[in-house]
Amino acid sequence: MAQIPQTDPHANYRSHSIGIDAAVQRVLDSGWYVLGNEVAAFEREFAGFVGTAHAVGVASGTDALELALRACGVGAGDLVFTVSHTAVATVAAIELTGATPVLVDIDPQSYTMDVDCLQAALRNPPDGRPSAVVPVHLYGHPADMPGICLLAAEYGLSVVEDCAQAHGAAINGGRAGTWGHMAAFSYYPTKNLGALGDGGAVVSDNAELADSVRVFREYGWRKRYVSETPGGNSRLDALQAAILRAKLPHLDSENLLRRSHARLYQELLAEAKISLPTVSYDVEHVYHQFVVRTKQRDALREHLREHGVSSAIHYPVPVHQQPAYAGRVNVAGELAHSDAAADEILSLPMYPELSSEAVETVARHILDWSGLNQ
DSSP states (O other), rough: OOOOSSOOOHHHHHHTTTHHHHHHHHHHHHOBBBBBHHHHHHHHHHHHHTOOOEEEEOHHHHHHHHHHHTTTTTOOOEEEEEESSOHHHHHHHHHTTEEEEEOOOTTTTTTOHHHHHHHHHHHHSSSEEEEEEBBBBOOOOOOOOOHHHHHHHHOOOOOEOOOOOOOTTTEEEETTTSSSSSSEEOOOOSSSSSSSSEEEEEEEEOHHHHHHHHHBBBEEEETTTTSSSSOOOOOOBHHHHHHHHGGGGGHHHHHHHHHHHHHHHHHHHTTSSSOOOOTTTEOOOOOEEEEEOOOTTTHHHHHHTTTTOBBBOOSSSSSGGTTTTTTTSSSOOOOOOHHHHHHHHEEEETTOOOOOHHHHHHHOOOOOOOOTTO
């Protein structure tokens, strides 16, 4: 009998346990636990994976986004354009810089920033200085970076990619993280490349911007104990860097497994009464989540729960409707697609160690719910 599939397992830690154990022992033997050679080595290796000249390890994905924006000169009085259909961390990071987020609607197929909506928002912005755009590569599907970058260049905006869910994703062969001025990655444990705790990185081809992040992450230091500029504390632990180094060589093959599971879902669920993910022709999707859609989402989720299948909603409440933001955040036009998605989306189990039998189990229950297995 197939194992009951879950949505956020930690099986990948078991599958890499030998490499992780050796990596942890290496750090313990070194006696260096914050930054240091292990972090520097991971930064080089991750930059090489993404295809950028620089990577700077920080304490979390939220910190990565905040520090990248700060390095681009974003601060009080600036407007930063992003989406409402995202983790709240995206908007929280913008506000941590002192800037004002402006939320635009999504494309209903990719769930990422709609370029036409961004253009409309830039033509008629709220009070403030349009300064940056933060496209979110959601669920492993990249945003329309060619279109976004063209608009950003026209309006003189910095582009900071939110790559928290897009490790290894690509557009026209260019990996997520290589399109903007800077990009922010998260290594939260459930990400495609996850640590055993929090962690993040900023990547860039611009040496000056990367250096600014290095200064900001440690009290504004270039020389120890001498703060040249106001900074904070956002340092990647050596233990987490060592774990990430052990897992990074497996990331491409694990993304291939995710795509294989997605193809099987697509095949098995082709006749089900749900909408399945679509992939733009020029995109390499890495399926951080496999997100389906139905107006009867809650009924489907309950049916799956009754049969022991875990599911999740990413994300149930758009940022502009969250209690902390409703009525005060800037909204560019109607966010109809963002609102509709929140009511209809459902994330099915998706992770590299998922077996074909488990995918078939999930699909069978969805087909039963759809009345197709009578």
